[in-house]
Amino acid sequence: MIAKCSVDYAGRLTSHLPEATRLLMLKSDGSLLVHSDGGSYKPLNWMSPPCVFETEEPTDEQREAGIVDVWKVTHKKTSDQIVVSIFEVIHDSQHELGIDPGLQKDGVEAHLQKLLAEQIDLLGDGHTLVRREYMTAIGPVDILAKDAAGSSVAVELKRRGDIDGVEQLTRYLELMNRDPLLAPVTGIFAAQEIKPQARTLAEDRGIRCLVLDYDAMRGMDIADGRLF
Amino acid sequence: MIAKCSVDYAGRLTSHLPEATRLLMLKSDGSLLVHSDGGSYKPLNWMSPPCVFETEEPTDEQREAGIVDVWKVTHKKTSDQIVVSIFEVIHDSQHELGIDPGLQKDGVEAHLQKLLAEQIDLLGDGHTLVRREYMTAIGPVDILAKDAAGSSVAVELKRRGDIDGVEQLTRYLELMNRDPLLAPVTGIFAAQEIKPQARTLAEDRGIRCLVLDYDAMRGMDIADGRLF
C-alpha cells in the first residue's frame, strides 16, 4: 500500500514519524514494513514476526484530524507496538507469493576457512594443519596450525581485517599462551583485505598479517580437484 | 512490482535466487529491494545507493527460457552488481512519495548517558561529573567522573553490555593511565544488561560493573523536573 500516514512505535525505544507519503508492506505473517523512497534496505519503522495485525476504527478526534484508518501491530512476545495512522490511501493491492525457495550463497568466511585449511602452506613453508575451529574456553580459533619448527600458530580469519579481529585474536593468544601444552603460540591475522589501523595494531602485538587472494585460492582448489 | 523472477548477485559474495514470485521495490535513487512474503525487514537481495539502474533486452536464449525482461543494478563505487531476470509481471505501479521528514527517536544510548550524567551518584556516593564525551586520542570516553577521593573514573556506557564494550573501555583506560595528570583512572562498565562473559572479563581486569535501570532513571528525571 502507498499511503499518507504517520507512525508511532513504542517498544525497545519510542519513535515518531510525522505525516508523509510512504510505502506500507504487510506480509502474510502479520509483520509490517514502513519504507520511504530512499535510504537503503532498512525501513523507517517495522515490526518483526511473530506479531498480530489489527485495524481500529478512528476515534472522533482522529477522524477530525483527517485519519481514515488506524493499524495496530503488536509483537507476540515483547509486546512492542507500532501504530500507523492512515490519512489517505493512494494505492492498495495484495498478492499471494507462496513460500520462497531461499538464497544460495558462496564466498563467505566458511569457504575461505576451508580453502586456507587445504592450502595451509600459504601460512609459510612447512606449516601443517592441526584443526579448524579449535575450541578454547572463550570460543573457537578459526585455524590452529604448527610452523616448520613445530610451534603452535593460531590463525584468525576475516573477509575484511578490522581492528575487532585483532582484538579477538589477541584474546585467544593470551589464553592459549597460558596453556603449557600449547605455548608458545604465535598469531596470524589473515584476510582478503587488511585495514591499515588493524595491521598497525596487529604488528605492534607481534601478530603477523596475511592478505589472501580468494580468487587465486579458489582457482587452486579447482585445479587440485582436477589433479586427483 | 510483483513479479516471477530469479536474482543473481555478484559483489562481496555471489548469490542466486531461484525463480519465484517476489516483490521488487525500486526507489528513486536507483536502489533496489527484493522481498519475499515473510522473514523480517531484510530483503532477500538488494542494492544500496548510490547505484545505477538499467534494463536490458533478453537474449534469444533468455527469451526461450521465458524471461521477458532483465534488470541490471550496479553499485557506482564497488561495482557490485545485481541482475533480476523477470519471467512474468503480476503487478506494476509507481508513485511519487517526496522526501521523508525523518524519524524522531527517544531512548537510545545518548539519552541513557544524559540521565546518568544527571544522576552521577549512581556510580557511588560522592562521585562528581567531570564531563560527558571526554575526548582522548583514540575516541571519546562516554563519561569522565571523579570518585569521593578525587580519583578519575572512566565510564563506558552501553544498552547491552557485551565483550566489545569491555575491550573499548580497556583501551581507553590503558591510554588514560599513561597520562600523569589523570592517572590513576579506574573503570566502570555501565549497561542496562551485562552479559556474563563481559562481566567476567571486566572484573578480571579490575573494571567495576554497574547495571542501570532505565525506567527508574527516567522516572527520577521526570520527578526532578517536577521538583524544581
Added chain:
DNA sequence: CGGTACATCTCGGCA
C-alpha cells in the same frame, strides 16, 4: 571521505 561506535540491528550456528 575514512574511521568509529551504535542498532527496535538481523541472521545463523551451536551449546
Added chain:
DNA sequence: TGCCGAGGTGTACCG
C-alpha cells in the same frame, strides 16, 4: 532456547 559471532550489515557522528 539462549548466547555468540558475522554481516553484501546500515546509520550517525566526528575527524
